[in-house]
Each structure stands twice: as C-alpha cells, then as structure tokens.
Amino acid sequence: QVHLVQSGAEVKKPGASVRVSCKASGYTFTGHYMHWVRQAPGQGLEWMGWMNPDSGGTDYTENLQGRVIMTRDTSISTAYMELSSLRSDDTAVYYCARSGSADGYIDYWGQGTLVTVSS
Amino acid sequence: DIVMTQSPDSLAVSLGERATINCKSSQSVLYSSNNKNYLAWYQQKPGQPPKLLIYWASTRESGVPDRFSGSGSGTDFTLTISTLQAEDVAVYYCHQYYGARYSFGQGTKLEIK
Numbered sequence: 001q002v003h004l005v006q007s008g009a010e011v012k013k014p015g016a017s018v019r020v021s022c023k024a025s026g027y028t029f030t031g032h033y034m035h036w037v038r039q040a041p042g043q044g045l046e047w048m049g050w051m052n053p054d055s056g057g058t059d060y061t062e063n064l065q066g067r068v069i070m071t072r073d074t075s076i077s078t079a080y081m082e083l084s085s086l087r088s089d090d091t092a093v094y095y096c097a098r099s100g101s102a103d104g105y106i107d108y109w110g111q112g113t114l115v116t117v118s119s
Numbered sequence: 120d121i122v123m124t125q126s127p128d129s130l131a132v133s134l135g136e137r138a139t140i141n142c143k144s145s146q147s148v149l150y151s152s153n154n155k156n157y158l159a160w161y162q163q164k165p166g167q168p169p170k171l172l173i174y175w176a177s178t179r180e181s182g183v184p185d186r187f188s189g190s191g192s193g194t195d196f197t198l199t200i201s202t203l204q205a206e207d208v209a210v211y212y213c214h215q216y217y218g219a220r221y222s223f224g225q226g227t228k229l230e231i232k
Contacts, residue, residue, distance in 0.1 A: 099216065
C-alpha cells in the first residue's frame with residue numbers, strides 16, 4: 001500500500017527558508033517521479049516541479065526557479081522540497097505526490113504540510 | 120506552459136441530477152504517437168489532498184464509482200457525474216501531464232442545489 005508521509009507544519013519569517021520532507025513507503029522509491037504541489041488558503045492547486053528519485057534530476061515551474069530545490073535520500077526513501085526567500089504569498093499547504101514517470105499522471109498524494117510565512 | 124481553464128467556477132446541482140464540468144487546455148494534450156490525452160481529473164474535499172478520479176481523459180481509477188466519467192480529446196474535456204450524490208460535494212480539478220511541466224485548472228466547486 002502506497003503511503004507518502006510528510007513532515008509537520010512550519011511557521012517561518014519572511015526571507016527564511018523551509019524544508020519539507022516526504023517519506024515514501026509501499027513501492028520502489030526510485031521507480032516513480034515525485035512532484036510537489038502547493039495550495040494557498042482557499043485557492044487552487046499550483047504545480048511546483050518534479051524530481052526523478054533515481055537520477056536526482058529535476059524540473060521546476062518558471063516562477064519558482066532560483067528559490068526551490070528538490071532533493072532526495074534514497075537510503076531512507078525520502079524526498080525533500082526546500083523553498084528559500086520566503087514571502088507571505090508562499091503561505092500554503094505543500095503536497096508531495098508521485099507519478100509513474102516524467103509524463104505520468106499523479107496517482108498518490110501526501111497528507112500535506114502547512115507552511116505559514118508571517119513576521 | 121500549458122494553461123488549463125475550467126468552467127464553470129462553481130456549480131449547484133440537485134441530488135440525482137447530472138453535473139458537467141468543462142476543461143480547456145491552451146494547447147493540445149493529445150500525444151499523436153500513442154493517441155493518448157494527457158489529462159486527469161481530481162476531486163478534493165476540505166482538509167484532504169486531491170483524489171485521482173480519471174486519467175488518460177477517460178479511464179476511471181480503480182474504486183471510483185461509475186457515475187464519474189471523463190470525455191474529450193485534444194483541447195476540450197468534460198467530467199460528468201451522472202447522478203449526483205451528497206458525497207460528491209467537492210472541488211474538482213483538471214490536470215494536464217503532457218510534457219515536462221504540469222498544470223492544473225483553477226477548480227470547480229460543486230454544491231447541492
């Protein structure tokens with residue numbers, strides 16, 4: 001049974017960085033791409049980027065280039081998303097989600113991690 | 120990047136009636152080499168992550184009730200709920216996974232009339 005379990009809620013000040021983790025179980029971690037999707041309060045879903053856990057390769061949405069880094073530790077089947085230079089409009093629930101491949105549909109989602117950016 | 124536009128933004132339907140949600144992509148998501156539309160639909164209820172309903176535009180995910188169906192090709196797609204149940208109240212999103220960069224529609228909020 002596939003599970004994606006994310007780290008807990010975070011409160012950060014503007015300008016700081018945050019790292020969210022996503023521990024995968026129930027499948028071969030390196031066999032499925034990991035995506036990150038965020039959702040601001042009361043808003044829709046925004047795709048942030050993907051990571052190939054096998055190679056470490058990544059691709060990010062244009063408007064987060066330079067601020068987001070996606071990494072992994074294959075020894076513990078865990079993916080990470082780090083977002084830097086936080087602003088108030090980065091306040092959102094951040095989800096990890098896996099797909100079958102780079103062009104595969106997203107099938108499983110983590111439970112979400114609320115990141116609040118506030119002074 | 121591909122922009123996904125859903126209509127309507129919100130929808131109120133009576134129990135037992137049909138609900139139809141539309142999704143339009145700014146460019147075709149039909150991959151000619153395999154004749155597949157790279158389009159999925161998700162349901163999201165408050166406080167929960169999205170749940171996959173439909174992929175490849177019309178393939179129902181295992182366990183999803185058969186009152187949910189997807190149709191369309193190229194740039195125009197539809198999610199239909201044939202007979203609305205109370206538990207179908209949610210926000211629905213279309214999603215394209217054509218190419219390296221994914222995107223979602225803005226969502227359609229479905230309520231009971």
